[in-house]
Amino acid sequence: MPELPEVETVRQGLAEWVAGRTIETVDVHHPRAIRRHMPGDVHFAAVLAGRTILDVSRRGKYLWLPLDSGDAIIAHLGMSGQMLMRTADAAEEPHLRVRIRFTDDGPELRFVDQRTFGGLSVSEGGAALPDEIAHIARDPMDPLFDDEAFVAALRRKHTEVKRALLDQTLISGVGNIYADEALWRAKLHGARATDALTKPAVRRLLGHVRDVLREAIVAGGTSFDALYINVNGESGYFDRSLNVYGREGQPCPRCGTPIRREQFMNRSSYSCPHCQPRPRKPLR
Numbered sequence: 552m553p554e555l556p557e558v559e560t561v562r563q564g565l566a567e568w569v570a571g572r573t574i575e576t577v578d579v580h581h582p583r584a585i586r587r588h589m590p591g592d593v594h595f596a597a598v599l600a601g602r603t604i605l606d607v608s609r610r611g612k613y614l615w616l617p618l619d620s621g622d623a624i625i626a627h628l629g630m631s632g633q634m635l636m637r638t639a640d641a642a643e644e645p646h647l648r649v650r651i652r653f654t655d656d657g658p659e660l661r662f663v664d665q666r667t668f669g670g671l672s673v674s675e676g677g678a679a680l681p682d683e684i685a686h687i688a689r690d691p692m693d694p695l696f697d698d699e700a701f702v703a704a705l706r707r708k709h710t711e712v713k714r715a716l717l718d719q720t721l722i723s724g725v726g727n728i729y730a731d732e733a734l735w736r737a738k739l740h741g742a743r744a745t746d747a748l749t750k751p752a753v754r755r756l757l758g759h760v761r762d763v764l765r766e767a768i769v770a771g772g773t774s775f776d777a778l779y780i781n782v783n784g785e786s787g788y789f790d791r792s793l794n795v796y797g798r799e800g801q802p803c804p805r806c807g808t809p810i811r812r813e814q815f816m817n818r819s820s821y822s823c824p825h826c827q828p829r830p831r832k833p834l835r
C-alpha cells in the first residue's frame with residue numbers, strides 16, 4: 552500500500568507533467584473509480600472539461616489537483632492505484648479506470664487501479680484544501696507541521712506508540728513500513744505506551760520518522776508488490792534500504808539478532824528483539 556514517499560513521488564511526477572495543462576475530455580471506464588464523486592460520471596467529466604490544472608498538492612496519502620475553476624480533483628491511490636502518463640496511442644492497460652486527455656499534444660493521464668480501492672472525485676471549491684481531506688493531519692515533511700504540538704499530543708494519548716504513528720489525525724502519511732523503520736532507528740518497540748515516553752524520546756522518534764521518509768522519497772519510494780510505480784511506470788528502490796520491514800529471521804543490521812515478526816493491528820510488525828525489547832507491562 553502506498554505511503555507518503557510513494558504518493559509524494561507520484562505527486563512530483565504529476566506536477567512535472569500536468570501542471571498548467573488544460574483538460575479536453577475525461578472518460579470514466581469504471582464507475583467504482585469515481586464512487587466518491589456523488590453526482591456521477593457524466594457530471595465528473597463535465598466539470599473537468601476545459602479546466603486547467605494549476606498544480607499538484609498532497610496531504611498525507613491524498614493528492615489534490617487545484618483547477619482554475621476553484622475546484623480540485625482529489626485522488627487516492629488506495630492499495631494499487633497508479634497515475635500514469637501515456638501517449639495517446641499506447642495500449643490500454645487492463646485496469647484502466649479513468650482517462651484524462653489534454654488540449655495539447657502531450658501525453659494523457661491514466662488512472663489505473665487493479666484492486667479499485669483508490670479513486671478520483673471532484674471537490675467543489677477545494678482548490679486551496681478540499682473539505683474532504685481537511686481533517687487529515689499535516690505530515691512531518693510539511694513545513695507547517697508543528698513538532699511540539701505533535702510531541703504533546705502523542706504524550707497525551709494513552710496508546711501504543713506504533714498505533715499513534717499510524718493515526719492520521721495525529722500525523723499523516725506514515726504507514727506500516729515507515730513506522731517499523733522509524734521505531735527500529737529509535738530503538739523503541741511499537742507497543743511502548745505513548746504517555747510513558749519522554750519529550751526528548753518523542754522528538755528523537757519524530758526525527759527518525761522524517762529521516763526515513765526523506766530517504767525513501769529520494770529513492771522514489773518502496774515497491775513491494777510491483778503495483779506501486781511512478782508516473783513513468785518505474786519502481787522505487789527504497790526496499791533495498793529497509794532495516795527491519797519484511798526481514799523476518801534476517802540479522803538486525805545493528806546487532807545481528809534475527810528480526811522478529813509480530814501481529815499488530817491486523818498487520819505484520821517487524822522489530823529487533825534485542826534493540827527493541829517489548830515493554831514489561833503491556834498497555835491496558
Ligand SMILES: [Zn+2]
Nearest residue numbers: 803806823826
Ligand atoms: Zn538489533
